[in-house]
């Protein structure tokens with residue numbers, strides 16, 4: 249069973265259509281990265297799921313409860329942080345947790361949340377004294393109240409320092425292991441790449457692609473990475489032979505296609521350049537996203 253099902257979701261702001269037939273599902277324990285350029289519609293999708301805006305048409309089901317303007321039962325299983333969380337400036341973090349907890353949330357759960365999100369040092373200070381990063385961490389803590397089965401996180405790494413980002417990454421991976429599903433958007437694509445197992449790519453309010461992380465990254469091309477005893481000479485020689493090679497971190501990188509590997513080997517051997525290693529790698533998430541969006545917009549222009 250899916251924890252979230254979205255089918256043909258459409259959203260208008262006034263007469264302008266912002267989302268076009270968005271459909272995707274999330275399985276229990278899956279971390280889904282919602283990615284795309286600025287203004288693509290990521291936040292609008294998230295706001296529709298958590299009922300912050302009424303969607304125009306389509307279907308949203310959370311844990312088998314259909315979400316409509318009048319029926320919001322499914323939201324009891326959702327913890328969300330959309331944009332920078334809003335707080336009462338004169339209350340402490342702990343008071344926020346107590347205020348928003350439901351009757352089933354015990355003292356022990358609150359203690360665990362404080363511990364898991366590592367907010368012990370400031371949870372008893374008034375929120376008006378928090379930095380952006382502290383507010384983000386407090387916001388994550390609030391999403392965990394009331395035993396969510398699905399977390400919706402819009403740019404949760406905003407304002408976090410590298411250590412806090414690493415901790416959050418670990419925390420999210422642990423939640424997924426416990427069966428909690430996560431829909432997350434972030435412009436920090438290298439961070440998303442470390443945690444997401446599925447991607448939904450949005451552009452101009454439409455899904456450009458959705459696939460498992462492995463399939464998405466491998467479908468966007470592979471590279472051959474060659475190390476030689478003389479990389480400068482090797483790259484120069486390859487380029488002279490019309491092979492598009494670039495230097496990436498002391499390695500010569502060539503996009504894999506046709507029988508390019510054979511050609512590279514032949515040229516390097518012929519020119520007596522000693523090869524130290526040859527490895528294959530996938531494009532990273534940022535390259536894959538750029539490839540996809542450029543390829544699709546070129547196709548639309550033709």
Ligand SMILES: Nc1ncnc2c1ncn2[C@@H]1O[C@H](COP(=O)(O)OP(=O)(O)OP(=O)(O)O)[C@@H](O)[C@H]1O
Nearest residue numbers: 261262266284285286287288289290291292293450
């Ligand atoms: N309240 C609103 N009224 C009218 N248009 C809106 C409103 N909110 C968002 N939009 C428009 O909807 C489109 C999608 O915006 P959205 O915030 O969902 O994009 P996003 O993918 O989250 O972008 P970003 O990565 O910059 O946060 C944009 O064209 C935006 O201008």
